[in-house]
Amino acid sequence: MLICLTANHRNASFDLLEKLSVGTSDVAKSLVAESDFVQGAVVLATCNRFEAYLDIDEPLTAGVSLAVEQAAESFSAASGTDVGELRDSLTVLCGDGVADHLFAVSSGLESVVVGEDEIAGQVKRALTTARVEGTTSSDLERLFQRASHTSRGVKTKTGLGGAGRSLARLALDLAESRVTDWARTRVLLVGTGQYARVTLANLRDRGVTDIRVFSPSGRAVAFAAKQGLEAVPAAGYRDAIATADVVITCSTAETVVLSADDLTAAVALPGAFERRLIIDLGLPRNVDPAVAGIGGTELLDLETISLHAPLDELNAESDARALVGEAAAEYRAGKAEAEVTPAVVALRSHLFDLLDAEIDRARSHGDTTETERIERALRHLVGVILHSPSVRARELAREGRADEVFAAVETLFGLGGVAATNADTARADAEPAAEAVALDDYRRAEG
Template identity: 65%
Template structure:
């Protein structure tokens, strides 16, 4: 059974998401230790969600709550977040609801900014990381491959990615009212990763020409050379802050890079600008929240940006949702087909066992030939074809159990029952948002 533990911007504050993101490696290890319940796992940790997709060894409805509680306790122990806090700020989705949720996530429909393009790559990298760790099962692989196909379909067939805007551009949109002339704005960029490149492109689209870059990991010079901007060394960071109208932070560092003490020192330097806007796109936070209390400094962080995210573009979002729903329905249908596979295998084995026995008896009587045997085996395959097709059709329409019952009754087989219908979700994300 598939199960998803989800804590996102819809259900939790950014402080909690930050703590979970920092402890993601420990959570992955903790989930792997519960092999008696969890067959496989893929952990997705992004700037606005923390999710664990699991393949659990329990098909019964009554055990869903037990499995969910095992996951919550494991995440709590590994992250240091109290279990009660996790329960209050997360949802647990199970069975076919997991596909609908992940397909929606990977298509950008659940992002802070609907249609953001970064999430599809993050979902793909989460799968790759799990493959490397050896925690991917067949069902999880199929789930994530389906998510990738769905996100590509949404991107290619709707305008959702252009209707929505990235966090970077939304942050700059919110800064628009504070900036009188982008061309005259002096910017300090903190970070040299993918978000830094996106931030620089967005700044240049607005006409910014004066950009310097600082990297806590020492990569500023290389990034500056490839992007034709000016690097800032650690010793010059405070001076660079003093001369910047806008500071954009987007580093993957786990500790704050800019503190209130640094900003206070920068603002006290001779010739320092009186006011500056700081946009913190980091998770964990790159900027000490106390900066917001300093006179002459304004801070926009991810939590603030998410509260101002625009409403989704209705047509594009509706088209994308239809694609996601169709893909999730197909995933469910394929899963239902797989549920009758044991019955079909048992039926095929039964028929060919009977055929083999009859052929052996014919050989013993001396009245068998290779051509006759080949014809009989072909005939058996032809006779099995229609029942196999019909069985899969019945499974897709919810009749999987009737296939098993018929096979057991008519042919005296002993195929286990199809798992009973299961709850779609324990907790409803839409209700929690």
């Protein structure tokens, strides 16, 4: 059973989200390794949400409660947050609601800026990290892969995010009132990751040409060479701050990269600009909030940016939510089909076993050539007979009537215990399972 623990910009403070983004990267691994019922875990941490997707082996309410409590305590201990505050800020989703939520998240429908571009990549990277750490599961794999497929469909079929909307773009939109002429603005970019590339593209869209880059991790030279920028060495960091109109931080460093001491020293340097705008896009926070108290400085951080998120583009969002709803419904139907696979397999095996027994008996008495011809015909006949009930079983599963399929197989053919194997078998992907059934039928029919 899948559950999701989500703390996001709608139900948690940015201070809490910032703390959760630090030190919790290894918690998923420990949850899977140390828990008796957590079979898989994927953690999604972005600038406005922290979510843990868990695959638990116990479908009962008690199992869900235990998994939620264990996860909350683990994340609290790793991030230094108060477990009570964390519990109050977490929303818990179970079962079908998990797919609905993740599909909406990956499509940008739950972001501060509806339709933002970065979230789809962050969802993919969360799954990749889980694979590397060995914490994913077949159910989580299927869920996240379908989420990525859904987000691509939303992007290509609707106008949502068509303008490349993102927090970086929104931040620069808000900065318009402070910048007289972007073409003459001197910008210092702190960070060299994905968000830095997005921010750089947005700056160039506005006509900014004077851009320098600094990396706390020492990657500025390679990034600058690739992007055609000027790299700032560590020794020149404060000089670069002093002579920048706009400083934008988007580093993944877990510590502050622009402190009040850095800025105080920078503004005291000869030739330092009198005024500057600092935009902090980092989570954890890249900039010490105290810099806002230094003369001539204005700080624009994520919390402030989120308060100015634009109204949704209603038509595009409506179309996108319809696509997400359809994708989630299809995902649920696929899972339901997988649930009846044990019944279909049991019925198929039962009939072909009976056929094999009759063929063996005929071989011991009849002409070999004639027996082989009849055998092929009989195998084909059984395959044809099985086709309709197999299709009908999957149709009933999509209607939520899987129990009727199990009951029918057990009642009519005496195949007891079919439903008992359902929980394990349902973890396999519905499409490969259906393909395996069809392939097996074909092989048997062909002899």
